[in-house]
Amino acid sequence: MNIQIVTVIGATGTMGANVAGIFASFGNAKVYCVGRDIEKVKRTIPRIVKSVRADAIAKNLIPADFSMLEKCVAESDLIFESSKEYVQVKEEIATMVGKAMKPHAVSGTGSSGLSINTIAECYPNELRSRFFGIHMFNPPYTLQLCELTPTQYSDVQLKEELKEYLSGKLYRTVVEVKDSPAFLGNRIGFQFINEALQYAEKYKDNGGIDYIDAILGSFTGRTMAPLTTSDFVGIDVHKAIVDNIYENTQDYAHDTFVFPKFADKLVSDGKMGRKSGCGLYQLVRYDNGLKRQTVLDINTGLYRDVIHYVFPFADKMKQYVAEGDYRKAFERLVNNHSQEANICRHFLLNYIVYSLYAAKKVGYTIEAADDVMAAGFNWCPPLAMYQALSTVADVHALIRENLPDVCEKVNIDELLAEVKPSNYDYRMYFKSGRWVP
């Protein structure tokens, strides 16, 4: 696949800008960066350059606005749409692109969860086979995941060529997924994050949000605790993802996709998280430069200081991980029966089960679950998590003991029969760094 010219539609958005940077750098393509306001596009160019740390790509980035869209598309080998997540907007753009694109060009949408097949139908018959879902994660320079979704109309040969371009030229970890709401990475990741949010409400008298984050911190195989992640990506984005999954899918974990009421109120109050100054957490800055990290108390609706919880199981795990004694850390997790260790085990074990389950539904291989979680979330991927825990326990038995409800709904034997050694090293994901929201 020879991609010389690319049009990115919606290039002023975070994803559009960052993906333009990937095409312009690794792809060494001339990129038309299209936005509604050309002045805003021009102001975005330096940000794109910075996103891949390369001034050399500036010459590849050409600002454009919608009046130039037709001309840009007509010249392009690849068109990447990264507009707002509204079907109507995306359909309008697809119709415009379908009218202007070259017969041998490829078109893709960066949609994080809308129906790719529906958008495909906006293309004329002869071009419909050349349209795909190309979903990258933010920031794509450090998170290499690219979920590729062919539609029922997609040309199989072209899909293989596109896959080769994305992996060979753009250095993406390409995972082919089915056209299913939120695809695979966000389905798994936000099952975990949303259930953590539900648990925050359930355990609000124990501390709630920071309590759950302290139980599921970086010592459990991730860089950022789950509710800190939600606050970071935006609670509104989190809500949009889980609402979409809840409304349009049906699986054993369906109830865990219900967005909690208290968080709904945050969204309607405009408290979307870090980007709006407060959300689940609030960083208070004083004139003298001091900073104070506070967290929402679900009971009162007020922000209070973050508590530095002392959970013996967690502190021991961190200590062991710091020393590189992973086995001892996992033994502590498996054998401790405090409420906190029970919650932690529940989440890590269900993460394994749900990942494998979702990979069967939405992906094509079991390894897809590992690739999306490692390359899209930087979490210890599920097969590696299985491997980590299996150094100290029979994971199968642990699941039966800790997730009796799940075992009633899912054929665990069949699911776990497919487990294979992970291509990822679990050790690097378990960290002992102090949990700082």
Next chain:
Amino acid sequence: MSKVYILGGAQTDFERNWTKEGKGMAALLKEVMADGLRRVGLSFDDVKELNKNNRVACFVGNFIAEKYTEQGHLGAFLTEVDPAFYGVPSARYEAACASSSVAIDAAQTKIKSGDYDVAIIVGWELMKTVDSAAGGDFLGRAAYYDREGKGIDLPFPKLFGKLADETLKKYPELDEKRYMDALAKISVINYGNAKRNPLAQTRKWFMSYDQASMRGTDTNPFVGGKLAVSDCSQVTDGAAVIVLWSEKFISEHSIAGKPIIKGYGHRVAPMLFEKKMADNERSEYILPWTRQAVLDAYRRSGLTVNDIDVFETHDCFTSSEYAAISAFGLTEPGKEYEAVESGMIAFDGKNPINLSGGLIGCGHPVGASGARMLLDLYKQVTVTAGGYQVKNARNGMMLNIGGSATTNYVYIVGVE
């Protein structure tokens, strides 16, 4: 003299930031030692068993853990890795960035002499414990600190920037643009090769000829004289383990097909950069002692440059890789650009340099680099390098330098 066999080993993922993971040297050494021994089919119980008869010893390469991690006595520290190391002879060897090469040399000497049958070499450095200014100052101790390091912001980039200046001065017929172009291409080759290496620090980073040529921009600022960030290896955390076996032990275990160390060279140049340059007036080479170490290795192995299929060199800066090209004998001194321009040293070239990505691409945890290079040569000649394997690599040469090319260590590794 009996032969010294390389059984293999392991390196950590050089992309990892152990400080961010909240882990220290104990965790680093436990991981790399477990991986290294497993790769060569040894267990900690085997180490215990070997130690009963005093047949195993450890050789630790590290430059300056006293500064980065506030820890000395690094040979003894291996007892923290596993009780199997209780009683095992173990010491730390230091020669700045060539520390693990001097550890390898001590190990091969003990194997050759018949004192031990198994030598475990571990080179390591944790450098991300401090910010780059503090780290740069620590590294200044690889030069004559009082005169070349103290109070100077990033002394080493400046020294290797001077090497670039001196190269242009020594070879007046060398066009500056041609030279700087060659340096940019060296950087691009190393970054490109790193993309194939799943343990390389920069495997996800972007670099292009244009970017490497745009020195002095926001994203590629100058770091020392003419050299910019793209000419420079990065601060890296990491460790590498190599296991050497004696000929006797190899035959006891009927193991075949393992490569041997065919030759080595070890020469020390004047400590001060100025004296080094004054000293080269007698030679056509900008770094005559580096060249001499290479010649010594050829002599000891009975091989010539024509026998070497792959090279790993010490590209702490592009200017040091440039000088290494003629030192290896790939070109005449002053004509190093020919090997770059012709594609000779590229991945698919006749004499590829740094298939691993080298220090610029793979990373440079200073005390680990020598062991990492030997491991990469081992991988090439045993056809176990995976994505960065080249065909028909029978012999490989490595050059590991300490300071401003002060300590020069060369090894030739090959199948029998």
